[in-house]
Amino acid sequence: MKDPYAVLGVAENATADEIKKAYRKLARQFHPDRNPGDAAAEERFKEVQGAYDLLSDPEKRKQYDTFGASGPGAGGPFGGGGAGGGFGNIRFENVDLSDLLGGLGGMFGRRGPSRPQPERGADLETRVRVTFEDALEGTTVRVPVEVETACHVCGGTGAEPGTAPKTCPDCGGTGVLAANQGLFSLSQPCRRCRGNGVIVEKPCKSCRGTGRERVTKRYAVKVPAGAKSGTRIRLKGKGEPGAGGGPAGDLHVVVDVAASPLYERRGADLVLDVPVTYPEAALGATVQIPTPDGPVALKIPSGSEHGKLLRVKGRGAPKLHGGGKGDLLARIQVSVPKKLSKAEKEALEGYREVLKEHPREKAFS
Ligand SMILES: [Zn+2]
Numbered sequence: 323m324k325d326p327y328a329v330l331g332v333a334e335n336a337t338a339d340e341i342k343k344a345y346r347k348l349a350r351q352f353h354p355d356r357n358p359g360d361a362a363a364e365e366r367f368k369e370v371q372g373a374y375d376l377l378s379d380p381e382k383r384k385q386y387d388t389f390g391a392s393g394p395g396a397g398g399p400f401g402g403g404g405a406g407g408g409f410g411n412i413r414f415e416n417v418d419l420s421d422l423l424g425g426l427g428g429m430f431g432r433r434g435p436s437r438p439q440p441e442r443g444a445d446l447e448t449r450v451r452v453t454f455e456d457a458l459e460g461t462t463v464r465v466p467v468e469v470e471t472a473c474h475v476c477g478g479t480g481a482e483p484g485t486a487p488k489t490c491p492d493c494g495g496t497g498v499l500a501a502n503q504g505l506f507s508l509s510q511p512c513r514r515c516r517g518n519g520v521i522v523e524k525p526c527k528s529c530r531g532t533g534r535e536r537v538t539k540r541y542a543v544k545v546p547a548g549a550k551s552g553t554r555i556r557l558k559g560k561g562e563p564g565a566g567g568g569p570a571g572d573l574h575v576v577v578d579v580a581a582s583p584l585y586e587r588r589g590a591d592l593v594l595d596v597p598v599t600y601p602e603a604a605l606g607a608t609v610q611i612p613t614p615d616g617p618v619a620l621k622i623p624s625g626s627e628h629g630k631l632l633r634v635k636g637r638g639a640p641k642l643h644g645g646g647k648g649d650l651l652a653r654i655q656v657s658v659p660k661k662l663s664k665a666e667k668e669a670l671e672g673y674r675e676v677l678k679e680h681p682r683e684k685a686f687s
């Protein structure tokens with residue numbers, strides 16, 4: 323059995339803090355996650371783990387200091403190791419690398435780069451333009467979206483097919499370099515591998531070593547009947563892919579509805595300008611007007627003023643979240659006819675006589 327003080331590289335009178343600090347540093351360095359397939363590193367990690375297990379427990383440490391590894395406690399507190407047997411069955415699998423890194427906050431400076439953490443992909447937003455009629459009836463549009471995915475040539479490693487990324491020799495794959503600055507030990511990202519822990523010697527030609535590529539995906543997007551300009555449709559999981567096994571972001575599709583030459587949208591209501599002549603407005607009339615569902619006869623009551631709104635129930639736009647349709651609002655536009663038929667002219671000439679007998683009231687005083 324190795325001397326646990328030597329394994330951790332601390333003095334025999336080291337404080338509990340010094341032991342903890344030394345342990346964290348070494349455990350980070352030799353953690354199996356950082357050294358996949360490296361048996362020597364794994365062996366070192368077990369030693370470090372075993373040494374810390376012993377020295378972090380005041381009772382065990384006292385026993386070791388008094389009797390040494392082969393003292394009365396051998397086989398007890400030190401596991402079944404015996405002479406030269408190492409530290410035995412230490413369950414190092416339970417020690418998570420991110421715990422070691424995360425536990426460094428505060429006094430030991432900022433957290434260094436580590437294995438990619440699961441991260442949700444970014445949300446994307448795109449706009450679709452639909453015709454006025456399509457917005458009323460609902461439609462399906464195909465939306466192109468550019469997203470970043472793993473390179474299809476190298477599968478995301480960034481290394482030319484047939485080669486593999488290598489463990490960074492500078493940091494031993496940890497991605498961090500510890501720089502001792504007096505009292506504090508600061509972890510800095512390794513410059514050579516930029517904190518990745520691996521270096522790519524032959525970069526993939528397709529993605530130039532980035533491991534990522536942008537592809538255009540096309541999604542069929544259902545625009546609901548009654549959609550308005552600004553209506554948002556969310557496609558869950560169709561945004562940027564996540565990193566490190568994280569979920570993809572969402573795609574937000576914003577609808578842009580083209581204007582109609584005929585109708586003006588007011589929520590689920592539609593406003594339609596209806597030109598009428600003065601006699602029609604004065605005497606009342608029935609006129610044919612268009613609606614999205616076909617023409618209807620509109621009864622204009624006598625004495626209708628310019629700008630008056632006449633409501634035609636249920637002939638507007640569909641309400642977005644169910645519940646039938648809005649109304650059509652016919653807006654009376656009293657207009658002066660530019661041309662009159664002979665009959666119309668004769669009829670209006672008769673009105674001239676009325677004006678002579680009953681002069682109009684002064685409009686202004
Ligand atoms: Zn590639």
Ligand SMILES: [Zn+2]
Nearest residue numbers: 490493512515
């Ligand atoms: Zn490195």
